[in-house]
Amino acid sequence: MNTASHTPAAVPPASAESASRASVMTRPGADAVKVKGWLRAHKWLLLRRLSQLGILALFMFGPWFGLWIVKGNLSSSLTLGVLPLTDPYLLLQSIAAGQVPYKEALLGGGIVAAFYLLLGGRLFCSWVCPVNMVTDAAAWLRRRLGIKGGKVPSEYTRYWLLGLTVLASALTGSIAWEWVNPVSMLHRGLIFGFGLSWGIVLSVFLYDLLFASRGWCGHVCPMGAFYGVLNSAALIRVTADKRSGCDDCMDCFAVCPEPQVIRPALKAVAQDHPLILDKDCTSCGRCIDVCGKDVFRLTTRFDRSES
Amino acid sequence: MLALGVGLYGAEASARPAEAIRPPGALPEQDFLAACVRCGLCVRDCPFDTLKLSELGDNVATGTPFFEGRKVPCEMCDDIPCVKACPTGALDRELTDIGKARMGLAVLIDQETCLNFLGLRCDVCYRVCPVIDQAITLELVHNPRSDRHAMLLPTVHSEHCTGCGKCEHSCVLPEAAIKVLPHKLAQGKSAEHYRKGWVEKEAAGGSLIGEQHQLPMRGLEDRKYGDTRVAPGYVPPSDAPVKPGGIDSGWKP
Numbered sequence: 001m002n003t004a005s006h007t008p009a010a011v012p013p014a015s016a017e018s019a020s021r022a023s024v025m026t027r028p029g030a031d032a033v034k035v036k037g038w039l040r041a042h043k044w045l046l047l048r049r050l051s052q053l054g055i056l057a058l059f060m061f062g063p064w065f066g067l068w069i070v071k072g073n074l075s076s077s078l079t080l081g082v083l084p085l086t087d088p089y090l091l092l093q094s095i096a097a098g099q100v101p102y103k104e105a106l107l108g109g110g111i112v113a114a115f116y117l118l119l120g121g122r123l124f125c126s127w128v129c130p131v132n133m134v135t136d137a138a139a140w141l142r143r144r145l146g147i148k149g150g151k152v153p154s155e156y157t158r159y160w161l162l163g164l165t166v167l168a169s170a171l172t173g174s175i176a177w178e179w180v181n182p183v184s185m186l187h188r189g190l191i192f193g194f195g196l197s198w199g200i201v202l203s204v205f206l207y208d209l210l211f212a213s214r215g216w217c218g219h220v221c222p223m224g225a226f227y228g229v230l231n232s233a234a235l236i237r238v239t240a241d242k243r244s245g246c247d248d249c250m251d252c253f254a255v256c257p258e259p260q261v262i263r264p265a266l267k268a269v270a271q272d273h274p275l276i277l278d279k280d281c282t283s284c285g286r287c288i289d290v291c292g293k294d295v296f297r298l299t300t301r302f303d304r305s306e307s
Numbered sequence: 308m309l310a311l312g313v314g315l316y317g318a319e320a321s322a323r324p325a326e327a328i329r330p331p332g333a334l335p336e337q338d339f340l341a342a343c344v345r346c347g348l349c350v351r352d353c354p355f356d357t358l359k360l361s362e363l364g365d366n367v368a369t370g371t372p373f374f375e376g377r378k379v380p381c382e383m384c385d386d387i388p389c390v391k392a393c394p395t396g397a398l399d400r401e402l403t404d405i406g407k408a409r410m411g412l413a414v415l416i417d418q419e420t421c422l423n424f425l426g427l428r429c430d431v432c433y434r435v436c437p438v439i440d441q442a443i444t445l446e447l448v449h450n451p452r453s454d455r456h457a458m459l460l461p462t463v464h465s466e467h468c469t470g471c472g473k474c475e476h477s478c479v480l481p482e483a484a485i486k487v488l489p490h491k492l493a494q495g496k497s498a499e500h501y502r503k504g505w506v507e508k509e510a511a512g513g514s515l516i517g518e519q520h521q522l523p524m525r526g527l528e529d530r531k532y533g534d535t536r537v538a539p540g541y542v543p544p545s546d547a548p549v550k551p552g553g554i555d556s557g558w559k560p
Contacts, residue, residue: 071352094395102394192350197362
């Protein structure tokens with residue numbers, strides 16, 4: 001395994017570094033666990049799982065216990081019989097397909113769009129979307145198994161796909177992305193029953209595991225791209241305000257589902273302030289967790305301070 | 308490549324003949340697929356658990372609501388809660404009278420097994436029909452097999468049938484002889500130019516092409532024109548010796 005053990009007299013510094021790099025790639029955040037303790041090194045991850053599972057539970061209480069807090073699913077729902085919420089991406093496709101939805105759906109879509117436009121669209125991806133747990137699991141297993149390679153599509157694929165799904169909706173006169181959307185298939189499957197939809201969810205898992213690191217959520221999903229557009233003026237943002245303390249351990253890059261967003265803020269590439277303003281950042285907070293030096297924290301987009 | 312795949316899959320999926328019976332008030336299938344966001348709120352508000360969301364493999368657009376009358380038919384609630392629940396208008400709120408719902412059309416699809424067609428008096432589909440005597444009537448016809456009995460044939464009328472599926476649900480056969488089908492499968496369509504002479508005649512209050520000569524039919528001169536029914540006792544001209552049939556056959560049990 002370790003070539004260094006055969007030559008204990010002179011460990012070449014380069015190989016020691018590469019060995020530690022390798023451990024970063026399989027177990028990022030080990031340093032943070034040592035420094036901050038397991039709980040603090042998983043704080044945002046746990047909060048996120050709590051949010052994802054909590055929201056799912058609100059939908060499940062009805063079918064499981066007859067406690068109808070939220071009816072429906074993420075596509076459209078009614079909370080406590082008064083609050084309509086509808087996925088604006090679905091509405092966009094429906095309107096493109098030539099339908100004018102009722103005001104309940106438009107109101108629901110408006111509320112959802114306003115919420116995410118204000119706080120940050122991709123909060124949906126990391127704090128609500130059930131597929132996040134699937135792709136996070138794939139990414140975790142991929143790191144653990146040391147699976148390398150594959151072919152990652154361009155991160156702009158999703159934006160092309162976003163445009164194409166709207167175009168396809170207009171051309172076919174149906175809500176095009178719903179024929180395949182693993183997000184709604186998983187969520188609806190959990191609440192109403194899967195049929196063979198689990199196959200689509202499984203293929204997303206296998207795609208991320210074997211073919212493309214963070215392939216689905218980070219490169220392909222047009223729903224994520226739609227919420228990415230809503231993320232352009234996100235209020236909630238991650239800042240690398242203690243970037244002077246960064247020791248280049250690379251843990252944040254290893255766990256980040258959108259690693260390209262970190263560099264400008266952390267290394268002051270093409271910007272001075274330490275705020276991650278890239279619309280692809282999902283504000284998942286995993287970088288905050290795994291950083292042993294507490295470089296990152298959650299703040300607002302107006303906080304450009306650096307300490 | 309992916310987009311192409313998605314497009315083909317979508318086109319293929321929507322090209323499949325729609326066999327799903329949609330909830331009341333559903334828009335025509337193509338519009339329905341553009342409007343339904345597959346949220347399941349109609350399913351949740353259906354008090355009889357009639358509706359369900361299709362799962363991948365059900366051969367119905369995944370996630371869209373449908374029901375199978377043979378399993379759980381639509382109870383035709385007066386307040387139509389499923390339509391009220393729909394946030395997008397895929398179920399049209401113009402529908403306020405459930406009697407005007409057209410979810411599908413019942414078709415007595417198998418005349419070889421239907422008990423009434425065999426000459427029995429099953430009548431179950433007729434009895435359970437919520438629009439009895441309008442959507443399904445029993446039509447009295449002569450039973451040619453026994454030649455002495457009547458058959459009461461359940462007959463569906465498209466102008467009244469809502470497609471609720473009660474008839475299909477209650478058909479006593481192991482496989483229902485009467486089935487609710489989507490209109491596209493159940494109905495033909497007359498050509499635009501097609502006119503029914505008798506309808507036009509009645510509408511115009513008389514023949515549009517003048518009085519017609521009625522050519523005599525040999526042996527039926529005393530009958531009304533067009534009446535070619537054979538009366539009991541009528542013996543067709545033949546060389547073979549004739550045994551009287553029907554009520555005059557002399558048959559005894």
